[in-house]
Amino acid sequence: MDSNALIKRWRELDVPGGLRAELLDGEIVVQAHPGHFHDLPGRTFVRHTPAPFAAWSERGLLVADDYRPRADAVVIRSADCPADDEADWPAQIVLAVVETVSTTRTAIKRDWEDKRERYAEAGIPVYLIVDPNDATWHLLQLDGRHYVETAKGIFGQDIPMPEPMGFTVRTAGWHPYGGKSA
DSSP: OOHHHHHHHHHHOOOOTTEEEEEETTEEEEEEOOOHHHHHHHHHHHHHOOTTEEEEEEEEEESBTTBBOEEEEEEEEGGGOOSOTTSOEEGGGEEEEEEEOOSSHHHHHIIIIIHHHHHHHHTOSEEEEEETTTTEEEEEEEETTEEEEEEEEETTSOEEOOTTTOOEEOOTTOOOTTSOOO
């Protein structure tokens, strides 16, 4: 099937409530919506990202024709917000992407390896991996064509977002899977 036909089928897919669909490496991946511990980092970014920036959760990104993930959160300049609410956002406007790692082996690999590689190829400057499996966060910055970890911490420690963003994200309310505070 050519990529245009696949994209058309993906867009027309009637996804039942409680599920979401992503187009990843030419495959339509359907999975359950994450639970509230998974959503906490994205919600924190949406609520506390200061102007002139804005954070949005569950945005579809146009990384490549065959790769259109729904990021847990993205940070953009407020002025760059696309007018078309239905379209996937171009990776070129994204300053940072936030992915919260799930619990399955496949999802863990996807966030730590696959998305890391694809976001780097798209030139997204910052990739923040939040891992509730071990209550850690990992800030990666693009260095050429690959990400390099420039900061890491545990839940409860603030995340220093690099320039041009230059703001701090508090993680005090985040919890590891299982519900216990870090």
